[in-house]
Amino acid sequence: MSDSPLISVRNLAKRLGGFVALEDVSLAAERGTIHAIVGESGAGKSTMARILAGIERADSGAIEIDGHSVAIDSPSAARKHGIAVALQQSALFPDRSVLANLFVNREPLRSGLVSRREMQARSFALLRQLGLAVDVGAPLGELGAAERQLVGIARALLDHPRLLVLDESCEALDRSQGDRLFAVLRELKARGMTMLYLTSRLEEALALADQVSVIRNGRDVLSKPRSDLTATEEAMIGQLGLTLFPLPLRSLSNVAGTLRPQLTVSGLSGGRLAGVGFSARAGEIVGLAGLRGSGASDLLAMLFGQRRARKGKVRFPDGDGLPKTRTEAARRGICLISSHAGNGVMADKSIAFNLSSVVLGARDWGRRWYSPKAAAERAARLVEALRIRSGSDELAGSLSAGGRQKVALGRWLEIGPQVVLLDEPARGIDIGSKQEIYGLVRQMAASGCVVLMHSSEMSELAGLCDRVIAFRDGRLAGEVAGSEMDAATLRKLITGDTAAPAREPATTSQRNAA
Amino acid sequence: MTSADTSPRLAGSATPKAKPDFRLPSETGVVVALAVLVGLLGWLHRPFLEPANLLVLVEQAALPGIAAIGMVFVLAIREIDLSVGAVFHLAAVAAAVLIAAGTDPWLSVLAGIALGTCIGLVNGLLAQALRVPVIAVTLGSWWMADGLSSVIGKGQAITPPAGDGSFFSTLSGKAFGMVPASVAIFVLLAAALQIVLHRTRFGYRAQATGSNPEAAAHAGIATATVRLTALALMGAVAGLAGVIHLGAQGTIAPADGNGFALFAITAALLGGTRLSGGHGSVVGAAIGALVIQVVLNGMALLGIGSAWASFAVGALLVAALAADRIGRIWRSHRAERRQAGKRG
Numbered sequence: 001m002s003d004s005p006l007i008s009v010r011n012l013a014k015r016l017g018g019f020v021a022l023e024d025v026s027l028a029a030e031r032g033t034i035h036a037i038v039g040e041s042g043a044g045k046s047t048m049a050r051i052l053a054g055i056e057r058a059d060s061g062a063i064e065i066d067g068h069s070v071a072i073d074s075p076s077a078a079r080k081h082g083i084a085v086a087l088q089q090s091a092l093f094p095d096r097s098v099l100a101n102l103f104v105n106r107e108p109l110r111s112g113l114v115s116r117r118e119m120q121a122r123s124f125a126l127l128r129q130l131g132l133a134v135d136v137g138a139p140l141g142e143l144g145a146a147e148r149q150l151v152g153i154a155r156a157l158l159d160h161p162r163l164l165v166l167d168e169s170c171e172a173l174d175r176s177q178g179d180r181l182f183a184v185l186r187e188l189k190a191r192g193m194t195m196l197y198l199t200s201r202l203e204e205a206l207a208l209a210d211q212v213s214v215i216r217n218g219r220d221v222l223s224k225p226r227s228d229l230t231a232t233e234e235a236m237i238g239q240l241g242l243t244l245f246p247l248p249l250r251s252l253s254n255v256a257g258t259l260r261p262q263l264t265v266s267g268l269s270g271g272r273l274a275g276v277g278f279s280a281r282a283g284e285i286v287g288l289a290g291l292r293g294s295g296a297s298d299l300l301a302m303l304f305g306q307r308r309a310r311k312g313k314v315r316f317p318d319g320d321g322l323p324k325t326r327t328e329a330a331r332r333g334i335c336l337i338s339s340h341a342g343n344g345v346m347a348d349k350s351i352a353f354n355l356s357s358v359v360l361g362a363r364d365w366g367r368r369w370y371s372p373k374a375a376a377e378r379a380a381r382l383v384e385a386l387r388i389r390s391g392s393d394e395l396a397g398s399l400s401a402g403g404r405q406k407v408a409l410g411r412w413l414e415i416g417p418q419v420v421l422l423d424e425p426a427r428g429i430d431i432g433s434k435q436e437i438y439g440l441v442r443q444m445a446a447s448g449c450v451v452l453m454h455s456s457e458m459s460e461l462a463g464l465c466d467r468v469i470a471f472r473d474g475r476l477a478g479e480v481a482g483s484e485m486d487a488a489t490l491r492k493l494i495t496g497d498t499a500a501p502a503r504e505p506a507t508t509s510q511r512n513a514a
Numbered sequence: 515m516t517s518a519d520t521s522p523r524l525a526g527s528a529t530p531k532a533k534p535d536f537r538l539p540s541e542t543g544v545v546v547a548l549a550v551l552v553g554l555l556g557w558l559h560r561p562f563l564e565p566a567n568l569l570v571l572v573e574q575a576a577l578p579g580i581a582a583i584g585m586v587f588v589l590a591i592r593e594i595d596l597s598v599g600a601v602f603h604l605a606a607v608a609a610a611v612l613i614a615a616g617t618d619p620w621l622s623v624l625a626g627i628a629l630g631t632c633i634g635l636v637n638g639l640l641a642q643a644l645r646v647p648v649i650a651v652t653l654g655s656w657w658m659a660d661g662l663s664s665v666i667g668k669g670q671a672i673t674p675p676a677g678d679g680s681f682f683s684t685l686s687g688k689a690f691g692m693v694p695a696s697v698a699i700f701v702l703l704a705a706a707l708q709i710v711l712h713r714t715r716f717g718y719r720a721q722a723t724g725s726n727p728e729a730a731a732h733a734g735i736a737t738a739t740v741r742l743t744a745l746a747l748m749g750a751v752a753g754l755a756g757v758i759h760l761g762a763q764g765t766i767a768p769a770d771g772n773g774f775a776l777f778a779i780t781a782a783l784l785g786g787t788r789l790s791g792g793h794g795s796v797v798g799a800a801i802g803a804l805v806i807q808v809v810l811n812g813m814a815l816l817g818i819g820s821a822w823a824s825f826a827v828g829a830l831l832v833a834a835l836a837a838d839r840i841g842r843i844w845r846s847h848r849a850e851r852r853q854a855g856k857r858g
Contacts, residue, residue: 307730330734338732346725348792353722361719362734370718411733 006031006066007083007163008192013218014047016400021217021430022366023045023059029163029211034185034195036209038202044218046088049167051126052076052196053085055165065163078230082162086153086169094141101140126154131180145172145292153181156201159187164188165196165372170204171456172292175495182208191306200457208375217431230387246464259315263303263419263450271298272340272474275312280452282317285445288454289490292437295474296454300421304451305329315417317450330362337405338423346402347397351388354396358411382410402433409440420444422453426460438464458487458494535553540786541798543837545828547784548805555812558699562815570806570809576700577602577755581774582705582781583700584751585742588800589782590711592724592791593648595745596782597637598752600659600775604764605756609661613674619681623757630753631746635660638745640739648745656775664768673765685761696758700800703751720744725792780827781806784834805820805830 003259008028014021022044039045050056052063054075059295062069065081072078089295092101099119101109108118112511121135127136132150134143141150149172154166170178177270185195185208199205206226213223233435266277272295301307303314305323314322316334323329329336345354352375359378361368367374379392386406390399390493396407405425412420422441426434441464445451455461461468467481470493478493556563566824579600609626633655640651676682689698701813711717719740723832724732752774760766784790784805786797806827813823 055733109724204700325736326731326738327734336732344726344729346722346729348790353718356718357730357733357735360715362736368715368766370713370715389722408729463718 001051004064005029006065007196008064009048010062010064012048012051013059014044014051014056015059016047019273020141020218021050021400025061025215025218025220026281027213027220028225029194029196030188031194032192033210034189034197034208035213036197036199036205037213037215038199038205039215040200040434043215043431043479044430045200046167047218048166048215049085049198051488052078052163052165053087054083072266079159079161079196083165083284084156084159084161084163085165086156086167092140092148092152092155093137097142098134098136098138098140100153101151102136102158104155106159113164116241123158123367126157129180130154130182131177135246137160143379146174146177149173150177150181156365161193163194165195167198168200169197170201171198176290180206180375191245214459234472235440238317261418261450263317263452264313264315265299265303266313268299268302268314270302270312271295271307273298273302273309274474275476276471276474276476277312277474278469278479280450282448282450283445285441285451285464286467287468288462288470288471289458289461290454290456291469291492291494292456294471294494296471297423298474299471300336300338300423300452300454303329303419303421304334306336327362329335330358331364332419333418334417335415336418336421336423337409337425339405339427339429340423345396345407347395349394349396349398350379351383351390351407352376352392354407355379355382355392355411355414359414363415378414382413385413386410386440400430400433402429402437405429405437406433406440410496413444417444417449420451422451422455425453426455427457432466458490461485463489463492472496518561523604530815538793540793541801543841544785544801544805545829546622546667546797547834548801551805551808551812555808555815557697559815562586562812565692566809567815569694569697571807572697574651574699574811575658575693575696575803575807576696577759577801578774578777579781579800580703580755580758581752582711582778582785582799582803583704583796584748585775585778585782585784586787586794587707587711588748589787589789590720590724590791590794591741592727592789593641593741593745594650595634595652595748596780596788597656597659598748600656600663600770601630601633601749601752602759602774603771604633604663604752604768606661606760606770607667607672608758609757610672610766611666613681619674621763623681626757627750627753630756631750633674634749634752635742636748638742642741643743648741667766667816669724669767669768670766671767674749674760676764681683682761684766685758688763692743694762700755701787703754704796704800713794716740716743721792721794723791724794726730727734738798754766763799780831783831786838810817 005028008026009396010026012022025044025048027035027037037045037048047056051058052072054072054077057073063072070081072083090480094103099116102123103119105112108122109115110118114217117238123136126425127133128161130150130153130156132147134147140148143151151171152433153166156166169181173181179340182278185197189195197205206229209226211223214221214231231256236266252434260282262281263281264279268276276295288296288299298307302309302322305325305328309322316332318332321334323332323334355378356370356375359366359493376392383390383392386409388399388406388410390405396404399407409425420441425438425441429437441451441453452460453465462485465485467479468485469479470477470490476494480489480493540543552563561567581602584596586597605626608629609622612622613626617625637651637655643650644651686694688694711720719730722733722735723737723740727737734757741804743815756771759770778799781802782799784802785795787799789796809826809830810820810823813826814820
């Protein structure tokens with residue numbers, strides 16, 4: 001009985017709309033170990049975490065705990081089995097206090113009333129261990145991204161689970177916070193807790209885990225004890241992402257270098273940005289590297305007219321300055337494609353309706369009438385070009401995250417944008433869609449657009465961009481291009497620690513590989 | 515290195531479906547309800563089906579129906595306007611006072627409609643400036659407009675002198691010898707605004723804004739302008755209904771227009787418009803208004819007290835919502851089965 005693994009998962013499969021998130025995943029976690037599950041984002045990790053949390057139900061497959069088959073059909077069932085999950089984007093309440101978030105639905109009572117003091121007492125030690133020095137009465141929304149993530153983890157830990165599932169738990173954390181978290185996790189392991197650690201960063205897995213499994217495209221492709229991993233295998237796992245990126249169209253970026261339209265930014269401040277200046281030419285993909293809160297996102301929002309700039313000058317290829325509104329930006333052929341929640345699609349409308357939203361919604365010229373037939377023709381064209389695998393009359397909500405992102409991108413293609421701003425365009429989507437989006441981005445650059453792309457995945461920037469500008473705390477931290485552009489260098493630039501060892505395997509850029 | 519290397523590797527081929535699924539229009543439910551109710555009432559009580567009675571019924575439905583048509587646009591942008599009835603009343607009172615003061619009746623009518631439009635605009639501007647839902651602002655403007663009309667009308671009915679009478683005789687007259695003017699306007703307006711909602715750029719923007727405001731703004735749609743326009747349209751339509759009432763009845767009494775907002779929302783919901791925004795059917799709302807009036811009228815004819823008529827309208831709405839939910843569950847089941855079948 002006690003020989004059986006704490007949890008084992010067999011042939012788990014899950015389909016989300018038309019997209020296969022998990023195809024066939026099997027793994028087992030032994031008691032008192034940390035089992036890392038490594039995979040690119042979109043490989044199915046988050047779906048698995050949500051299934052273990054009881055938020056989603058698997059279409060097929062079995063979950064066994066202590067050797068007994070169990071059905072986790074609700075979050076309370078998961079809790080009953082001793083499973084606690086810290087999700088990547090935890091279901092937290094930004095308007096409520098930190099304490100309220102920590103104890104959602106299991107508020108300690110004292111004589112029938114929720115006791116704040118009890119909550120404080122119970123969470124104090126844990127928060128200190130995690131290095132979370134915040135006002136526990138403050139609304140969660142006022143905290144930084146890293147602190148919010150730690151609150152999510154703390155909430156899972158307060159359940160005193162037998163199995164802790166962590167999904168991309170280091171994503172928003174800086175180095176010292178990550179190290180502190182790892183120390184806490186190791187200590188918990190020593191006290192007998194079992195953990196599933198889901199991550200897209202191999203070196204995190206190697207640093208922490210006793211057992212490493214790799215999943216790709218919803219399948220488990222490798223599972224081995226950490227100590228049995230050979231150097232070649234490590235390198236192989238690290239290289240998995242490389243085939244993702246299309247090669248740059250070299251010939252184009254070399255012609256008539258001086259005549260190409262260009263975007264010039266000088267002394268731009270606002271949001272977290274302080275006096276940033278650079279320029280970008282049509283035909284190249286310029287990466288903006290930076291951690292969350294480094295200002296790279298703010299820069300894109302300002303260029304799109306979504307945020308106000310405090311000062312500074314910007315000159316767009318059309319000769320004008322910053323757009324004042326998003327509508328003005330759209331009319332001038334400046335587009336922003338972002339993965340942030342809310343910037344997506346109109347889920348209850350058809351794909352055709354969605355694809356008309358810039359042509360018809362933003363522009364004030366052209367045809368005055370909305371013709372479903374014209375919309376359907378436009379959509380048929382774009383569905384073909386974007387390789388969306390659904391009919392144009394189907395609801396956008398039925399698409400996978402990748403499909404939605406393609407629609408969000410496709411609605412701009414129709415107006416032939418001049419400046420393409422991308423804010424984590426491929427976060428959280430499946431590998432196939434990622435690849436297609438990278439291809440589209442490359443094509444847009446080749447057709448003469450100025451392309452700026454922000455991402456927090458350094459390997460993505462190194463793979464796709466022609467040159468990368470690094471941001472740290474709202475200022476430029478450097479620029480790399482050509483062969484020195486690799487994930488480790490970029491990470492050093494944006495975190496500003498020059499001596500620290502690379503936190504990501506040194507994935508060489510595509511150009512070197514080719 | 516060949517250029518073929520640069521194209522992305524495909525994870526599958528695009529296979530758009532050849533033939534779109536046949537979908538029942540969203541008005542189907544309300545049309546069926548209307549047919550069943552009319553049939554049932556005619557069977558129970560033959561005189562109900564007499565043309566004279568039916569025309570009276572449609573005429574009674576016309577004014578709240580016009581309000582319901584405007585409400586569809588407000589619901590489509592995911593908002594609710596509670597001030598409709600008070601705007602209706604205030605526009606009629608303003609026009610009546612102007613006529614009584616000797617202004618040309620047609621000019622006074624324009625002024626009434628303009629007043630309605632302005633109230634709609636102010637509602638929109640306030641909601642925008644205070645960053646509150648329209649329902650909150652219009653709750654305030656409902657009280658204010660209601661108060662203003664009592665102040666102006668001193669709590670009594672206003673009956674402006676008929677004068678030269680071209681205005682009053684036109685609106686109380688009948689087109690083609692039998693259709694009341696208000697009904698003709700109601701039908702024409704419903705047809706025109708149905709086209710506006712589904713076939714124009716403004717209608718498109720309104721639906722997009724209601725469906726996902728953030729995504730709409732992100733696609734460059736000027737959502738603030740769209741909101742203002744929809745609310746101004748609602749105000750104009752409410753004002754129009756008010757002056758039609760004045761022209762047709764020749765008077766405006768203190769209680770006129772009470773309950774229009776709830777009537778309009780109910781009619782729109784019956785007609786397949788949803789509170790979640792993004793969708794709307796103007797024709798459905800117009801038919802919805804007829805359904806409500808059929809119930810009210812039929813209960814009276816059957817000799818059942820008007821108290822029970824209100825109950826029946828409420829029950830009908832709840833039944834309609836339930837039917838809508840069941841329909842959606844059934845459709846999603848069918849879609850799942852079909853998907854499973856397609857995969858084998």
